[in-house]
Amino acid sequence: MSNTTTETEQPPAPDDSAAERLSTAPVESDGPTGIGPFGWARWMWRQLTSMRVALILLFLLSLAAIPGSLIPQYQNGQGQLKVEAWKAQHATVAPIYEKLQLFDVYSSVWFSAIYILLFVSLAGCIVPRTWQFVGVLRSQPPAAPRNLTRMPVHAAWRTEADADVVNAAAHRLLRKRGFRAHLSGGAVAAEKGYLREVGNLLFHLSLFALLGGFAWASLAAGTGGKLMVQGEGYSNTITQLDDFNGTRFYGSQDLDPFYLKLDSFTSKFQTKGDQIGAARQFTANVEYYAGSDESKLKKSTIEVNHPLEIGGSKVYLIGHGYAPVVAVKNGKGEVVYRGAVPFLPQDGNLTSTGVVKVSDYGVGPDGNKTQLGFSGFFLPTAPLSFEGTGPVSLFPGDAAPELVLNAFAGDLGTDSGLPQNVYQLNTRKLTQLTQDGQPAKARLKPGEGWELPDGYGSVTFEGYKQWASFNVSHRPGNSIALVGGVLAILGLIGSLFIQRRRIWVRAVPLPGGGTQVELAGLARSESAKIAEELAELAVDLQDDAPASEDEDDATETDVPEETGAPAAPDASSDPAVPADQNSKE
Amino acid sequence: MQLASAVDPQLADLSNKLIYSAMVVYTLAMFAHMIEWTFGSRGAVAVRSKEQSVTLAETVAAADAKAAKKVTVTVAAAGGGTTTLTRTAVAGEGATVVTSGRGADEEDGPGAAGTNERADLAGRIAVSLTVLGAALHAGGIVFRGLSVSRWPWGNMYEFSCAFAFAMTAAYLVLLASKKNVRWLGLPVVLAGLLTLGIATTVLYTDSEQLVPALHSPWLAIHVSTAIFCGGAFYAAFIATLLYLGKDSFDKRIAAGLTTGPLGTSASIWRRLPAASTFDKLSYRINALVFPLWTFTIIAGAIWAEAAWGKYWEWDPKETWSFITWVAYACYLHARATAGWKGRKAAYLALAAFACWLFNYYGVNIFVTGKHSYAGI
Ligand code: HEM
Numbered sequence: 035m036s037n038t039t040t041e042t043e044q045p046p047a048p049d050d051s052a053a054e055r056l057s058t059a060p061v062e063s064d065g066p067t068g069i070g071p072f073g074w075a076r077w078m079w080r081q082l083t084s085m086r087v088a089l090i091l092l093f094l095l096s097l098a099a100i101p102g103s104l105i106p107q108y109q110n111g112q113g114q115l116k117v118e119a120w121k122a123q124h125a126t127v128a129p130i131y132e133k134l135q136l137f138d139v140y141s142s143v144w145f146s147a148i149y150i151l152l153f154v155s156l157a158g159c160i161v162p163r164t165w166q167f168v169g170v171l172r173s174q175p176p177a178a179p180r181n182l183t184r185m186p187v188h189a190a191w192r193t194e195a196d197a198d199v200v201n202a203a204a205h206r207l208l209r210k211r212g213f214r215a216h217l218s219g220g221a222v223a224a225e226k227g228y229l230r231e232v233g234n235l236l237f238h239l240s241l242f243a244l245l246g247g248f249a250w251a252s253l254a255a256g257t258g259g260k261l262m263v264q265g266e267g268y269s270n271t272i273t274q275l276d277d278f279n280g281t282r283f284y285g286s287q288d289l290d291p292f293y294l295k296l297d298s299f300t301s302k303f304q305t306k307g308d309q310i311g312a313a314r315q316f317t318a319n320v321e322y323y324a325g326s327d328e329s330k331l332k333k334s335t336i337e338v339n340h341p342l343e344i345g346g347s348k349v350y351l352i353g354h355g356y357a358p359v360v361a362v363k364n365g366k367g368e369v370v371y372r373g374a375v376p377f378l379p380q381d382g383n384l385t386s387t388g389v390v391k392v393s394d395y396g397v398g399p400d401g402n403k404t405q406l407g408f409s410g411f412f413l414p415t416a417p418l419s420f421e422g423t424g425p426v427s428l429f430p431g432d433a434a435p436e437l438v439l440n441a442f443a444g445d446l447g448t449d450s451g452l453p454q455n456v457y458q459l460n461t462r463k464l465t466q467l468t469q470d471g472q473p474a475k476a477r478l479k480p481g482e483g484w485e486l487p488d489g490y491g492s493v494t495f496e497g498y499k500q501w502a503s504f505n506v507s508h509r510p511g512n513s514i515a516l517v518g519g520v521l522a523i524l525g526l527i528g529s530l531f532i533q534r535r536r537i538w539v540r541a542v543p544l545p546g547g548g549t550q551v552e553l554a555g556l557a558r559s560e561s562a563k564i565a566e567e568l569a570e571l572a573v574d575l576q577d578d579a580p581a582s583e584d585e586d587d588a589t590e591t592d593v594p595e596e597t598g599a600p601a602a603p604d605a606s607s608d609p610a611v612p613a614d615q616n617s618k619e
Numbered sequence: 620m621q622l623a624s625a626v627d628p629q630l631a632d633l634s635n636k637l638i639y640s641a642m643v644v645y646t647l648a649m650f651a652h653m654i655e656w657t658f659g660s661r662g663a664v665a666v667r668s669k670e671q672s673v674t675l676a677e678t679v680a681a682a683d684a685k686a687a688k689k690v691t692v693t694v695a696a697a698g699g700g701t702t703t704l705t706r707t708a709v710a711g712e713g714a715t716v717v718t719s720g721r722g723a724d725e726e727d728g729p730g731a732a733g734t735n736e737r738a739d740l741a742g743r744i745a746v747s748l749t750v751l752g753a754a755l756h757a758g759g760i761v762f763r764g765l766s767v768s769r770w771p772w773g774n775m776y777e778f779s780c781a782f783a784f785a786m787t788a789a790y791l792v793l794l795a796s797k798k799n800v801r802w803l804g805l806p807v808v809l810a811g812l813l814t815l816g817i818a819t820t821v822l823y824t825d826s827e828q829l830v831p832a833l834h835s836p837w838l839a840i841h842v843s844t845a846i847f848c849g850g851a852f853y854a855a856f857i858a859t860l861l862y863l864g865k866d867s868f869d870k871r872i873a874a875g876l877t878t879g880p881l882g883t884s885a886s887i888w889r890r891l892p893a894a895s896t897f898d899k900l901s902y903r904i905n906a907l908v909f910p911l912w913t914f915t916i917i918a919g920a921i922w923a924e925a926a927w928g929k930y931w932e933w934d935p936k937e938t939w940s941f942i943t944w945v946a947y948a949c950y951l952h953a954r955a956t957a958g959w960k961g962r963k964a965a966y967l968a969l970a971a972f973a974c975w976l977f978n979y980y981g982v983n984i985f986v987t988g989k990h991s992y993a994g995i
Contacts (some may be wrong), residue, residue: 085956089949093967096945096974103938103982189692196838248931257928339837339926350928353871515930519917526910530951565694569705572690579690 052355082151083158091152095256098148102139102411104565105131109140160238167231174216176226178554185538185554187565193541193579197549200541203578204553207571208537223541233528240521247515250601254283254510260294261503263357263374267295267321270347270506284295284508289345298499299354303431309428311383318502319353336504342522346508353503355379355386358412358437362392364491370395376501377412378457385427386412389459390439395450399489405446407459408438412498416477437478437495441467441486537571539581541579551579630766637759638780638819644752645812651745652805654813656887657782658738706738745804746794753787755813760784772842775983779818781843783811802891817980837922844915848908849979853903856972859965864896866962869894901968902954909947916940939978946971950951 042564074247106116117137121128135142193200197220204222208215213224258278260268268274270293272286280286302315325344334342341348355377362371370392377388390408395407398404410533415429416436425438445463448615467474476484478495485492502542535557553572557564677681690745691705762779771777790807793866867880868888879888919940924930931937950967954958959967 039922085952086958089952089959092949092952096942096949099938099945101940102933103935103942107933109933187692187694191690191692270910339922341925341928348928352927400823436690505928509929512924512930516917516921519913519920523910523913523917526913530906530910565692569690572692576690 038178053464066097070553074098075167083162085159088152088155088159090157091148094148095152098139098145101136103147105136105139105142108138125127133542147183147329149245150581153242155239155371160235163237163388169232169233169304175214175217175223175536176223177219178221178540182538182540182552182554185556187557187568188553189557189568190550190552191572191576191579192544193576194582195549195579197541197543200549200551200575200579201539202543204539204571204575211567211571212538220542221538222536223536223582224331225534225536227532227534229528230532230534233530233532235525237522237525237529240518240525241538243521244515245518247513247518250511250514253281253607255282256284256288256508258289258506259352259503260295261353261376261501262294263501264296264499265299265374267293271291272427275506283446284365287614290324290344290345290508292324292344293326293328294320294344294349294504296320296502299502301354301431301500303429305429305431307408313430315476318354318355318504320349348507348509350504350505352505353379355384355501356432356435356498358388358415358419358498358500359496360408360437361494361496362395362406362491363389365489365492366400367491368396370491371494374456374499374501379433381426382429383432384414385425386414388412388457391446391448391456391459395447403441405448407442407446407461407464408439408493409459410437411443412437414495432498435480436500437498439476439478439493441474441493443467445489448574466608473526533563535567537568539571541573547616630762630826634759634762634766637755637762638815641752641755641759642815642819643756644748644810645815648745648748648752649805649812651741651748652808655745656805658741664851688982696960697703707863711775721836740800742804745808746801749787749804749808750791752811753784753791755785755865756780756787767967770839770842772838772846775822776818778846778979779814779822782846782849782853785847786814786853788810789850789854796967799892803854803857806861807854810853810857837918837925841918841922844911844918845846848912848915849905849975851908852972855901855908855968858897858901858904859890859968859972862894862901863962863965864888865891865897875885890952898965904948905947905968905971909951912944912947916944933980936978939974943971943974943978946974 041228080543089497090388106120108117122130124131129136135144139145169617179185182188182340189311201217201220201222205215208222208224211226215222215224243557256279258270258275260274260276262268267436270289270291272278272289277446278286278289297319300315300318301313301315304310304314310431315340319333320336320342320345321331322342323331336342336349336351338351341350343349355598357374357375357376360371361369364370371390371394375388377386378385385571390410392406392408395404395406411425413427413434413436415427415433417423417428420426441463442459442461444465445461448589465485467490474487476493478484480495480497483494485491535552537555537556540552542552543549553568553575555564555568633666634986760771760777763777763780772781790800790803794845835975842872864880864883865888868883868885870880872885878885919937920930921936924936925933946967950971953964
């Protein structure tokens with residue numbers, strides 16, 4: 035076809051329906067075509083990668099995520115404890131829930147099945163769409179449909195200008211407006227807004243990057259916990275960590291080597307108002323070096339939102355509390371124990387509980403080898419009296435610190451070789467010391483001592499230090515997920531804010547002289563902009579193709595089928611309907 | 620032990636007074652809007668459109684006289700009607716005049732007031748009151764922030780105030796940019812009052828400093844975008860409801876009935892914009908906000924990474940943000956899937972907004988997680 039054609043007969047448009055499709059969304063198929071398992075497999079694959087199934091899977095995904103927000107989960111912070119507590123409360127349903135993996139929703143079989151299917155569907159959808167889009171980029175914009183005045187947005191007028199001149203002018207104007215335009219067969223076909231499709235593909239592809247980042251993190255991440263009292267330090271090895279959770283590619287032998295010491299800890303609390311006691315600042319002042327080179331010791335701080343990165347691991351501040359310093363003397367006045375013992379906070383005002391284990395006590399008053407144990411409370415701000423409340427702290431700051439102790443003697447069980455919880459006293463083989471027939475108890479202020487009954491010696495509450503607990507986390511894959519997230523947003527912006535649209539212009543010489551100019555535009559139904567764009571183009575085009583005086587009559591008579599309803603109501607049989615109005619069922 | 624930095628009680632008190640005053644003014648605006656709706660008459664609608672078409676013809680004719688170029692673009696509407704858009708370039712000046720008219724079945728109603736002048740006056744008063752209310756409201760938020768020298772969104776009370784303001788401001792900006800959205804006035808003022816009402820009664824907390832977990836620049840970013848998204852989703856929700864209502868109304872009229880859904884007066888529906896206008900509006904808002912909501916979630920994940928060491932822990936708040944996100948993605952997909960457009964997509968949009976609401980109120984009140992802030 036040449037652009038100098040002067041026939042009044044309009045050139046047939048090669049593929050009207052292809053010309054209308056503005057999205058590379060998959061077309062829905064009716065039912066299995068072909069026979070045998072292959073036909074069925076192909077049909078199932080088509081179903082899986084269809085928009086309708088994608089929609090259903092997305093919906094299922096959001097439904098499936100709900101139970102995990104209402105039932106405690108193992109993988110949440112302190113999940114184990116909460117799950118156990120929940121199970122104890124709901125003894126009858128707990129086994130059923132356990133079977134249904136309701137305490138582990140996000141790694142359960144059914145949740146995984148949904149998102150894996152979704153991603154398979156996505157891959158099956160996105161790969162062909164990408165190829166198709168590359169094809170679109172390499173070919174010319176689709177040729178003009180036969181009857182432009184039957185398109186949803188159109189304009190027409192009569193001019194005395196030459197048809198070829200008009201077409202050439204339209205081609206030039208569309209190019210100037212940034213359209214990819216193509217002049218052939220006496221008509222101009224133009225398209226703009228390819229970035230929309232690019233954005234859409236980019237968005238969906240970057241979801242894979244997000245998933246990949248997630249997956250890599252769950253295969254190669256590890257977290258450990260460490261509690262340190264002011265002045266203590268540790269090397270990041272499995273023996274010195276309090277606990278460690280590894281994964282396939284980051285086990286206990288892969289721990290990033292470094293040394294970390296807690297120099298001091300600063301805390302501030304609200305002192306007035308209805309939020310009295312709420313935390314306002316926590317800062318851990320630390321010293322550290324990466325690897326094993328002590329000479330590279332550096333100082334730094336760790337705060338709640340400001341972790342410290344040391345050689346592949348990040349160290350987060352996650353908790354703090356008080357560690358009373360206690361000295362114990364035996365009956366002969368020899369110091370058998372002295373140390374700072376971390377007590378664990380039980381409430382927002384840091385009422386803390388803990389135990390002191392004196393395993394090297396030696397010989398007791400009765401001449402036998404024995405051990406002492408103390409359990410008790412540390413109250414940073416003790417009330418004047420425990421009457422009615424028991425030992426509870428009034429404020430998390432150390433305004434009136436007190437240590438409350440009970441004393442036990444006997445066998446602590448530390449020699450059995452079994453691992454022991456340092457925060458609990460196993461009282462099975464211990465007897466509580468008594469005074470005047472009552473359990474022996476003491477309330478001590480810093481510096482005060484307590485003479486134990488029955489000649490067991492004495493305890494001195496020498497003072498207290500603060501402790502802080504840290505999470506040591508090695509998590510690769512974060513940057514992959516972050517890049518995925520950023521690309522997803524960019525893709526979405528392109529996909530949702532850019533309009534992909536087509537404009538066709540055709541100028542045809544009329545039998546009685548003069549030229550009929552027709553313009554049509556196609557965009558998604560959500561935008562009214564295409565009409566304005568077409569109007570602007572038409573106004574510009576009238577510089578080269580001024581409308582004839584009797585313009586109004588001309589359009590009415592020359593295109594009789596336009597009067598009435600230009601867009602036929604039965605949209606599905608009308609080729610001139612935008613893609614998103616086409617029935618794809 | 621050191622003392623936390625102090626709160627300025629005078630400023631905090633001023634902030635509370637401003638918020639209460641804003642509520643009073645919004646209430647007055649609500650009454651004015653109600654008067655507008657009551658006095659606005661349907662009978663006058665026909666007159667109005669005739670009048671309108673006369674002025675339309677006059678404009679076109681006036682432009683025609685001097686016009687060098689004039690183009691009429693015909694746009695087919697989904698319902699089978701047509702719209703025309705006329706663009707005229709005036710000779711010499713190069714200026715263009717755009718006039719549009721609409722086909723019969725796609726006509727937007729004239730607005731709450733109809734042609735009744737008293738009703739129109741009431742509507743104008745309502746808008747002025749809303750502007751005043753918004754100014755007081757903004758003052759309340761600013762002084763709350765000043766009283767503690769930080770961003771004023773550290774707890775549920777503060778979120779709610781900021782969120783109601785975002786919604787009202789969005790409406791006023793649309794109005795100021797000459798968009799025909801005065802019909803939104805009543806629902807926006809109602810929603811704003813409801814939010815502030817819940818905030819000042821159920822969620823109120825004294826002005827205080829933040830817990831350390833909230834000391835982060837991501838607070839300002841994450842929370843302010845979340846508030847903006849909330850306001851916009853709210854507006855889209857109202858538009859979706861109105862779309863469903865108007866669509867039912869159109870169907871009922873087509874079926875020969877004379878009232879709107881739930882026995883509402885036909886006059887109200889006639890004065891509202893066309894169903895397709897509501898549909899487009901709700902889509903546009905949702906589509907506009909979705910990337911920002913995605914950003915909000917990612918910003919939250921970055922903050923969580925800094926605070927807790929893991930960017931995603933399936934904490935209830937995170938989970939519900941995710942659910943909301945997927946639900947809105949579902950809605951956007953539905954708009955592109957045959958057989959799911961129109962009402963079905965609108966139901967998905969309602970479900971997505973319900974997820975958002977639950978995330979906002981439900982999770983903070985009924986479920987405990989790491990996102991539990993001071994107060995509530
Ligand atoms: C992994 C979960 C998915 C998410 C979160 C998601 C999200 C989205 C969003 C937000 C849009 C709106 C952007 C726009 O309107 O252009 C969109 C569009 C689209 N999605 Fe997905 N999608 C997912 C999976 C899929 C799958 C499995 C398919 C293939 C069947 C698919 C095909 C499409 C298509 C074709 C569009 C563009 C529709 C149009 O032309 O407007 N998506 N998607």
